[in-house]
Amino acid sequence: MPASMNSTPPNSDALPFPPRPTVRLAVLQLMRELGLDTVFGNPGSTELPMFRDFPEDFRYILGLQESVVVGMADGYAQVTRNASVVNLHSAAGVGHAMGNVFTAFKNQTPMIVTAGQQSRSILPFDPFLSATQATELPRPYVKWAIEPARAADVPLALARAYQVAMQPPRGPVFVSIPADDWEQPSDWVAPHTVTHAVAPEPQAITRLAQALAASACPAIVVGAGVDRDSAVGQVVELAERHNIAIYAAPMSARCSFPERHRLFQGFLPAYRERIVDRLQAHDLILVLGAPAFSYHVEGAGWHVPPGSTLWQIVDDPQVAAWTPQGHSIVASLHLALDALLSQSPAVARPAPARRTAAPVAEPSLPMSVAYALQTLDQLRGADDVVVEEAPGSRGVIQACLPMPGADSFYTMASGGLGHSMPAAVGVALARRKLGLPGRVIGLIGDGSSMYAIQALYSAAQLALPLTFVILNNRRYAALQDFAPVFGYAPGEKPAGTDLPDLDFVQLAQGQGLPACRVEQPDRLRQALADALQADGPCLIELVVA
Structure with missing residues (x-):
């Protein structure tokens, strides 16, 4: 019998498992062997059978909306450099998540996305909450998608999904699992070793x-x-x-x-x-x-x-x-x-001229983004990590908040908003698991933050070392600044690009995070220092020009 179909589980001498497990037991043991002990999800009825008797050595990380769930899993996988596991509801839940599934695809983030499907016995009757052609919905932004033909095939499908997700170029994969599969008999699946690195010619x-x-x-x-x-x-x-x-x-x-x-x-x-x-x-x-x-x-x-x-x-x-x-x-x-x-010995060449440093910004009212970011740069710790989604301020970020190198900065490769606020939660969660020093700084624009504001709740519940810095310029700055490329006159605003009256302090406090707003430049340094030294997560809203 091949190793992947053994009748006894891996490490069976240490685990009191039955000789032929249910799909649930086989999947959970496979996940243990692969180091996948964390599931990101927003629960729905078709997923409930998966989580019966959920073992104590696993964690379920709750997100309040499916796109938030995928964003958290994206940040977590990037830091751990192992696939993350996401559990979504059937068609509607997958639909909600697709913006950040697209971003995970562009980020080349290894991720196993599972989705509940209605029970096999009633699928011929087009039941409520079923997903018609479930595997087609996430394509083309997953590397592989399957709804196993039999319940007994679910563990093998997940084993293959993991290998596909981890194979370069890495990316998300999708497995649709009918609700009544989890109690069906299956076989233990021992993970096989695959070399994922690709050597050059x-x-x-x-x-x-x-x-x-x-x-x-x-x-x-x-x-x-x-x-x-x-x-x-x-x-x-x-x-x-x-x-x-x-x-x-x-x-x-x-x-x-x-x-x-x-x-x-x-x-x-x-x-x-x-x-x-x-x-x-x-x-x-x-x-x-x-x-x-x-x-x-x-x-x-x-x-x-x-x-x-x-x-x-x-x-x-x-x-x-x-x-x-x-x-x-x-x-x-x-x-x-x-x-x-x-094969590349040193060659004597003159060094290129140094890049010109950004000029020192002066305090003003309202504060400039450059002044806010140069102050943040002076106060952040050497091990702090920035997770950014402020596209309207990105040029100023690049000039005034230089990153130190490896594993210090994350943003979305897709251009799709709603990724980085939950990704900051995932990055902080993974860094805490790995015992890495420093604090995570979620540097988010006011417009971007509203795509995934529910991430604040997850940060509060997990008590993460995470500071959200909201750059509030009361507009979709990237769109207004980009408008002349498409023929707008200088100063002409595209419709729907102003964002007055958002109150991020109340939004944060309503989800369990301490928060403050800073409008005066003379308050900025102390307020930022306090936010960066907080015991748990917090939010600071910076009102900028």
């Missing part, structure tokens, strides 16, 4: 090393894949060995290079012509862990400066396939960089 690395050695003025563009693969230190070593200018890729959702480092040159915009202009001086451009390139608006002309050679290392073959020119290597970043470092 040696000859391609050799060609890249030779091109890098021959380059007069190379540049590296780092994306989120570097930090996801724990390869920030290797990029720093490569950059310092060659005095290479480092840029952050457009819309990167992680910090993949220390932003105060002498070689860091700043952030590329998501405009084709502006990227070419910023990279004009470089004859070789090496893109690591990112598309080449992500664009936000229509452009024309070259993708890299004429005469420059583009190289790319990425773990997603689809991204490599649509890269418009140059040479792509599909591989895990840490393995590719190890190989490149082994």
